[in-house]
Amino acid sequence: MAAPMRVAARAISLYKDVSIVRSVSVIPSVSGKVLMTSQMNQPTSIQPCRHVSFINKLTADQLWKGVLAEGSGALRRARGKRTKKRTKRDLNIGQVIGEGKDAYVWPGLNAPVMTAGMVHGIQKKDNDPEREKKLIEERDAWYKMKSKRLKRQRGWTGGTLGGTSLGSPDPIGNRTFEDFEARVLEMRNVFNMTANMGRKRSVRALVVVGNRKGAAGFAVGKALDARTALKKAKNKAVNVLYYIERYNNHTIYHDIDVTFQNTRIKMRKQNRGYGLQCHRILQTCGRLIGLEDVYARVLGAKNPLSIVHCFFKGLTKEQETHQQLADRKGLHVVEFRQECAMRPIVVASPSDGKVREEPELEDDIPDIKLDIKDVKKKEGTYTSPWEGIYRKEYRF
DSSP states (O other): OOOOEEEEEEEEOSSTTEEEEEEEEEEEOTTSOEEEEEOTTSOOEEEEOOOOOHHHHSOHHHHHHHHHTOSHHHHHHTTTTOOSOOOOOOTTTTOOTTTTTTTEEOBTTTBOSEETTEEOOOEEOOOOTTHHHHHHHHHHHHHHHHTOOOOOOOOSSSSSOTTOEEESOOOBTTBOOTTOEEEEEEEEEEEEEETTTEEEEEEEEEEEEEOSSSEEEEEEEEESSHHHHHHHHHHHHTTSOEEOOOBTTTBOSSOEEEEETTEEEEEEEOOTTOOEESOHHHHHHHHHHTOOSEEEEEEEOOOHHHHHHHHHHIIIIIOOOHHHHHHHHTSOEEEEOGGGTTOEEEEEOOTTSOOOOSOOOSTTSOOOOOOHHHHHHHHTOOOOTTTTOOOOOOOO
């Protein structure tokens, strides 16, 4: 009989960090069958063993960072090769805590400890062979629903996002903004030249929000993709709100001529029913503020951000209510209305009740710059440059 061969068989205990090694003898018999007998004279040795790999050493964020190539080095090596951005996926959708693939019931974790006075123990559920398939289908259905493109409202033109509605801003704590609406004013690609990444592209969005009752604000958001930039701008704008006074909740209190950098806007007070006759950016901002009847003309630079800055500057800093004017001058504010036969109507008086008797000083009279076009219109001598030009009509 051949000498017995000794092999070591490792038996894994219930604890992951401990392994039990026991020696056994393998003795071939005459009939060719192998007989295994344990040598009881040799002691059993317990050796600590840690089952470690890169999967359980790294966190989920670190693993996803390697998959998505979010590091600067990976982006530098892959620039110009991946036009579509990869997104992180939640692989725990549809999973129940404590079940796993074997679907065990753990009282206190995924099942009640006691029901009708009876204490439950750890037990295995009925094995469903299609459980993994259902989880995958549920996960894919959730991501398809998330990436589904909603039908957006048409803006100024059909091909751009300008003028489209973004809905209400996201709530902050217990404060919701359901009465506010956000609209896109501009969205463009901007580039930054860096030493490592080269020409780095990002998206800049200009968004205005308002509740149509005098509260409005605007902000700029910048991100790598358009959706994130719009969301950042919408949520930032609701944190910087202005309250704008309105005359009878439909127009401004007086004519305003305001300048911001190279942009100049002339706003004129109008009667009810006139409408918003102005630039489309000013129309969008005016509707969200709650203005209904205003004439405005933009002169100089037509940069959208400068136009919005200039518009809000004129409504918040240059506009003065009747009561503020009466308190500053110390006089009664009188208005002449055509529907009242041009009779003087006192619309505001000083808050302290004291009216000064001194006449208006000449130095206090503002030096108003007149536009030659407005002067000629008042005199009736203004003629359009297009007057007398023959225009041929083309009918298709």
